[in-house]
Amino acid sequence: MSLIDAAAAVRLNAHAPYSGFKVGAAILSQEGRVHLGCNVENVAYPQGTCAEAGAIAAMIAAGDRRIAAVAVIADCPAPVPPCGGCRQKLSEFAAPEVVVTMATTAGALLSMTVAELLPGAFDAGFMVHAEKGAL
Numbered sequence: 001m002s003l004i005d006a007a008a009a010v011r012l013n014a015h016a017p018y019s020g021f022k023v024g025a026a027i028l029s030q031e032g033r034v035h036l037g038c039n040v041e042n043v044a045y046p047q048g049t050c051a052e053a054g055a056i057a058a059m060i061a062a063g064d065r066r067i068a069a070v071a072v073i074a075d076c077p078a079p080v081p082p083c084g085g086c087r088q089k090l091s092e093f094a095a096p097e098v099v100v101t102m103a104t105t106a107g108a109l110l111s112m113t114v115a116e117l118l119p120g121a122f123d124a125g126f127m128v129h130a131e132k133g134a135l
């Protein structure tokens with residue numbers, strides 16, 4: 001099964017009663033396994049989580065550590081882009097050249113790298129002068 005097909009399948013499990021917008025995400029880890037996530041909304045709206053965040057949590061919980069490829073899918077007019085927060089979350093575990101394939105349920109595809117999705121990313125390299133234990 002392709003990564004997009006895996007994302008499409010898990011999308012059907014999304015809990016999205018408030019937005020009505022179901023999203024599925026699949027991550028292929030460098031370790032070679034596929035990890036899945038869907039959006040999980042909450043009546044306290046800010047407590048909801050994105051599909052990408054769920055897939056990342058599944059990857060980490062399974063013991064894998066690095067992202068090799070990502071697929072995200074939703075039913076929308078153009079391939080669904082990860083939100084800003086998820087771009088930062090993906091960049092924690094993915095090299096800049098990792099490809100994120102965005103899709104619609106109708107079959108449209110768009111591929112961009114993590115660096116293209118999050119130019120100028122904040123990463124640990126900016127923290128080399130940080131004061132350790134300053135609190």
Ligand code: THU
Nearest residue numbers: 019021023039050051081082083
């Ligand atoms: N959503 C995702 O799960 N991933 C995205 O990339 C975009 C947005 C979810 C969050 C919320 O449950 C719904 O889509 C509407 O914003």
